[in-house]
Amino acid sequence: MTFDPFYPIVDSADWVARLVPLGVKLIQLRIKDRDPETVRAEVRRAEALCRKADCLLVVNDYWQIAIEEACRCVHLGQEDLDEADLGAIRAAGLRLGLSSHDHAELDRALAARPDYIALGPVYPTILKKMKWTEQGLDRVSEWKRLVGTIPLVAIGGMSVERAPGAFAAGADIVSAVTDITLNADPDARVRAWLDVTRNPGSGAPAPAGQPA
Ligand SMILES: Cc1ncc(COP(=O)(O)OP(=O)(O)O)c(N)n1
Numbered sequence: 059m060t061f062d063p064f065y066p067i068v069d070s071a072d073w074v075a076r077l078v079p080l081g082v083k084l085i086q087l088r089i090k091d092r093d094p095e096t097v098r099a100e101v102r103r104a105e106a107l108c109r110k111a112d113c114l115l116v117v118n119d120y121w122q123i124a125i126e127e128a129c130r131c132v133h134l135g136q137e138d139l140d141e142a143d144l145g146a147i148r149a150a151g152l153r154l155g156l157s158s159h160d161h162a163e164l165d166r167a168l169a170a171r172p173d174y175i176a177l178g179p180v181y182p183t184i185l186k187k188m189k190w191t192e193q194g195l196d197r198v199s200e201w202k203r204l205v206g207t208i209p210l211v212a213i214g215g216m217s218v219e220r221a222p223g224a225f226a227a228g229a230d231i232v233s234a235v236t237d238i239t240l241n242a243d244p245d246a247r248v249r250a251w252l253d254v255t256r257n258p259g260s261g262a263p264a265p266a267g268q269p270a
């Protein structure tokens with residue numbers, strides 16, 4: 059199964075409605091701290107928007123809602139795996155993406171035969187507090203050797219300028235949150251992402267203060 063190389067993550071169906079018409083073909087809905095019925099409504103709307111635009115929606119965390127709302131893909135972290143029913147996810151025909159941060163987590167993820175594996179944080183992230191320090195690009199290359207043909211997602215502190223380095227190191231997909239959502243012009247930023255991920259040679263040089 060192939061995934062689009064550009065993988066934005068957003069926290070509402072409104073964001074999905076904004077980004078999908080720009081040409082995004084893979085997007086994650088990552089909602090935290092909302093009541094389940096709000097999450098369900100957001101998932102339902104986001105999935106409908108994505109289906110219409112031939113975009114794959116990935117539902118973060120809420121695998122039961124994803125099954126019930128006839129979604130096509132879920133993302134789970136290691137803590138989520140403790141509670142998840144992988145058999146039910148597979149029986150419902152959902153694709154599965156899993157997080158990994160060290161070798162033990164990677165082994166556990168590989169054992170679940172996921173459709174992609176994410177490694178992070180490749181660079182420091184401001185989105186959430188994590189116990190993991192930045193993994194770096196050598197780790198991306200090491201992970202690609204270990205996951206083989208399973209698509210590898212690079213996440214954490216990724217930017218348009220850093221994306222070419224992650225692809226060169228072995229990532230198949232690059233995922234980003236704040237580089238888009240906190241940008242002064244998110245639509246223009248998404249267009250730059252689409253350009254750099256579909257034409258990897260077009261990588262813009264890193265601006266001052268942000269090493270590639
Ligand atoms: C593509 C991608 N990679 C990693 C994560 C992180 O998942 P998790 O560790 O479960 O943390 P939360 O995102 O749930 O806070 C992700 N969501 N997507």
Ligand SMILES: Cc1nc(C(=O)O)sc1CCOP(=O)(O)O
Pocket residue numbers: 157158176177178179180182183184185186213214215216233234235236237
């Ligand atoms: C949600 C998430 N998971 C990560 C991991 O390493 O598993 S890093 C991350 C945050 C990514 O946000 P940004 O692109 O703004 O750094």
Ligand SMILES: [Mg+2]
Pocket residue numbers: 118119133134135138
């Ligand atoms: Mg999670």
